[in-house]
Amino acid sequence: MPDPLAQLRGASACYDANVALNAVDIDLPEGRIIALCGPNGSGKSTALRVMRGLHAPAAGQVEVAGRPISDWTARDLALQIAMLSQSPEAPGELSVSDLVLLGRFAHRGRFGGVSKSDTQARDRALAVTELEALRDRPIGQLSGGQLQRAWIAMTLAQDAPRIFLDEPTNHLDIAHAFEVLDLLRWLNRSEARGIVVVLHDLNMAMRYADHVVLFDKGRIAAQGATREVMTEITIERVFGIRCRLVSIPGQTLPTLVPLPKSERAFDTGQDAAE
Amino acid sequence: MTPLAASRLTLTGIGLLVLLVVATGHGSSAMPPLRVIAALLGEGTRMDEVIVWTLRLPRICLAVLCGMALALAGALLQRVTRNPMAAPSILGVTDGAAFGVVAFLWVFSDAGNSLTVSIHWQPMAAALGAFAFAGIVAVMVRLDPAGKGPLRMILYGVALAALAKAMVTLMMILGPVYRASQALTWITGSVGAAHWSDVMILAAGLLLCVPVLWLMRHDLRQLSLDPESAFSSGLSTGRSQAAFLALSVLLTALAVSQVGAVGFIGLIAPHAARLLHGQFTPGYLASTALIGGALLLGADTLARTVAPPLELPAGALTALVGAPLFLWLLMKGRAVHA
Numbered sequence: 001m002p003d004p005l006a007q008l009r010g011a012s013a014c015y016d017a018n019v020a021l022n023a024v025d026i027d028l029p030e031g032r033i034i035a036l037c038g039p040n041g042s043g044k045s046t047a048l049r050v051m052r053g054l055h056a057p058a059a060g061q062v063e064v065a066g067r068p069i070s071d072w073t074a075r076d077l078a079l080q081i082a083m084l085s086q087s088p089e090a091p092g093e094l095s096v097s098d099l100v101l102l103g104r105f106a107h108r109g110r111f112g113g114v115s116k117s118d119t120q121a122r123d124r125a126l127a128v129t130e131l132e133a134l135r136d137r138p139i140g141q142l143s144g145g146q147l148q149r150a151w152i153a154m155t156l157a158q159d160a161p162r163i164f165l166d167e168p169t170n171h172l173d174i175a176h177a178f179e180v181l182d183l184l185r186w187l188n189r190s191e192a193r194g195i196v197v198v199l200h201d202l203n204m205a206m207r208y209a210d211h212v213v214l215f216d217k218g219r220i221a222a223q224g225a226t227r228e229v230m231t232e233i234t235i236e237r238v239f240g241i242r243c244r245l246v247s248i249p250g251q252t253l254p255t256l257v258p259l260p261k262s263e264r265a266f267d268t269g270q271d272a273a274e
Numbered sequence: 275m276t277p278l279a280a281s282r283l284t285l286t287g288i289g290l291l292v293l294l295v296v297a298t299g300h301g302s303s304a305m306p307p308l309r310v311i312a313a314l315l316g317e318g319t320r321m322d323e324v325i326v327w328t329l330r331l332p333r334i335c336l337a338v339l340c341g342m343a344l345a346l347a348g349a350l351l352q353r354v355t356r357n358p359m360a361a362p363s364i365l366g367v368t369d370g371a372a373f374g375v376v377a378f379l380w381v382f383s384d385a386g387n388s389l390t391v392s393i394h395w396q397p398m399a400a401a402l403g404a405f406a407f408a409g410i411v412a413v414m415v416r417l418d419p420a421g422k423g424p425l426r427m428i429l430y431g432v433a434l435a436a437l438a439k440a441m442v443t444l445m446m447i448l449g450p451v452y453r454a455s456q457a458l459t460w461i462t463g464s465v466g467a468a469h470w471s472d473v474m475i476l477a478a479g480l481l482l483c484v485p486v487l488w489l490m491r492h493d494l495r496q497l498s499l500d501p502e503s504a505f506s507s508g509l510s511t512g513r514s515q516a517a518f519l520a521l522s523v524l525l526t527a528l529a530v531s532q533v534g535a536v537g538f539i540g541l542i543a544p545h546a547a548r549l550l551h552g553q554f555t556p557g558y559l560a561s562t563a564l565i566g567g568a569l570l571l572g573a574d575t576l577a578r579t580v581a582p583p584l585e586l587p588a589g590a591l592t593a594l595v596g597a598p599l600f601l602w603l604l605m606k607g608r609a610v611h612a
Contacts, residue, residue: 054505074508074509075508077508083502085506088499088502088503089356093553095554102496106508110490110492158507
């Protein structure tokens with residue numbers, strides 16, 4: 001069996017006095033698309049941040065890409081794992097091209113300028129995210145979808161074999177959200193990059209992820225292959241809703257349909273129509 | 275560097291040189307620029323050369339170099355704190371340095387108005403004061419749960435700057451009378467009495483900074499990202515932030531130990547460089563330094579020529595430009611995206 005991408009044993013994490021992650025064991029396989037899902041405040045983002053060295057665990061062991069997380073230097077870890085946080089910030093006057101080039105930091109030496117591999121990685125990232133036409137535009141003038149793509153391009157330019165993304169589809173409309181996830185799938189399938197992504201939309205997770213970790217109140221409700229984790233019973237238990245997995249003709253994957261808590265909610269509309 | 279950036283930088287440099295020649299010509303015995311240049315090149319009359327080389331040039335060089343140091347300190351602070359309103363004088367560093375110097379003069383002067391230790395310790399005292407006040411601001415920002423906001427940091431800085439200024443004023447007034455004559459220098463800043471040896475100290479300090487800043491240029495650019503993105507891209511954020519903060523405090527202390535608490539250069543110069551050159555164009559720091567040098571030289575030249583024989587404190591003039599800029603930044607309110 002190959003080394004796992006990440007392995008957590010009894011890992012806990014807190015924000016001040018609040019326990020966000022409560023003695024969890026997590027195993028993430030290499031080379032897959034892995035979705036971290038769960039209700040708000042269930043610990044999925046915290047788990048991702050702990051695995052990327054952005055948040056120090058309060059207890060337990062965290063091993064990433066074959067080494068304990070505390071043994072990595074910032075630069076070495078960046079060469080292994082790129083990460084797009086939830087709300088990244090940069091000055092609005094920075095051009096798209098310059099922002100993407102910032103993703104090359106870990107590859108650049110103290111003495112040299114921009115190398116050929118830097119410009120190549122930048123141009124490739126701009127091409128993949130379809131931002132070539134906007135390369136000289138200041139990022140302060142981009143639309144929400146374009147800006148998110150620019151940040152993704154910066155993350156790609158880092159050329160790391162693994163990419164972590166914290167809710168990359170936030171603030172994106174449905175078309176742009178699909179675009180981002182299609183891109184992640186392409187990166188995984190054709191470039192063999194491991195992807196770990198925090199996703200709110202369970203249908204997105206079911207459609208794109210090979211492996212799902214489901215969080216619930218700082219613990220792990222279920223983890224494993226997507227089909228095994230995403231069952232009606234598990235989802236109902238974790239999210240406190242009623243739902244059905246429905247097969248749509250022509251689609252191989254089932255679709256999750258949340259149901260209202262009471263059937264009455266359906267009836268009220270009819271009277272108004274008459 | 276692109277040809278455009280290089281030509282902008284050259285133009286700024288030429289602007290500074292022209293200002294330097296004009297400033298050298300200005301004074302109680304006015305000299306036209308050609309005579310100044312002749313004296314500078316050693317082709318002038320004996321009298322002109324004495325006026326230029328002994329009387330005026332040390333003060334002018336000191337103004338330029340201190341302006342450069344303060345401007346660079348401001349640019350570094352703005353980048354590290356990701357706050358366009360940050361500057362050494364606004365975060366209490368400038369007045370902290372002045373406090374260090376005044377405390378040093380207080381402790382180590384005897385009744386005969388002479389120092390009991392070497393004057394060369396003065397920059398060290400300035401650095402201690404600057405580090406102390408910068409440290410207090412940093413600790414307060416860290417302890418405050420809402421302290422990460424750009425405005426809270428500025429509020430702590432302004433409050434501590436006021437405290438340092440008050441302590442400087444009190445020490446001058448409560449101290450023996452002979453020290454009061456120096457009061458203006460340490461409260462508002464003045465380039466007044468300059469010697470070539472002071473110029474050399476500053477020049478050496480700035481020259482040491484050049485290779486350090488060049489080697490850390492990628493780190494400085496990376497810090498324009500939010501700390502998490504910067505770390506994820508491979509920057510050891512804590513270490514580089516600490517290094518740039520220390521460098522900024524040292525540059526401020528170096529300048530303040532020579533010219534006193536001149537404020538706002540570190541705020542104005544980086545903003546002017548952004549407009550004239552661009553924050554992400556190579557050569558931004560060089561542009562900031564040239565503009566800072568020109569600013570303090572301009573302020574000092576006005577200070578000594580507007581109402582002769584009276585001398586205004588140069589710091590009052592820089593505040594006259596800097597304070598409105600600060601208010602404008604405050605009202606514009608886009609404080610987060612430095």
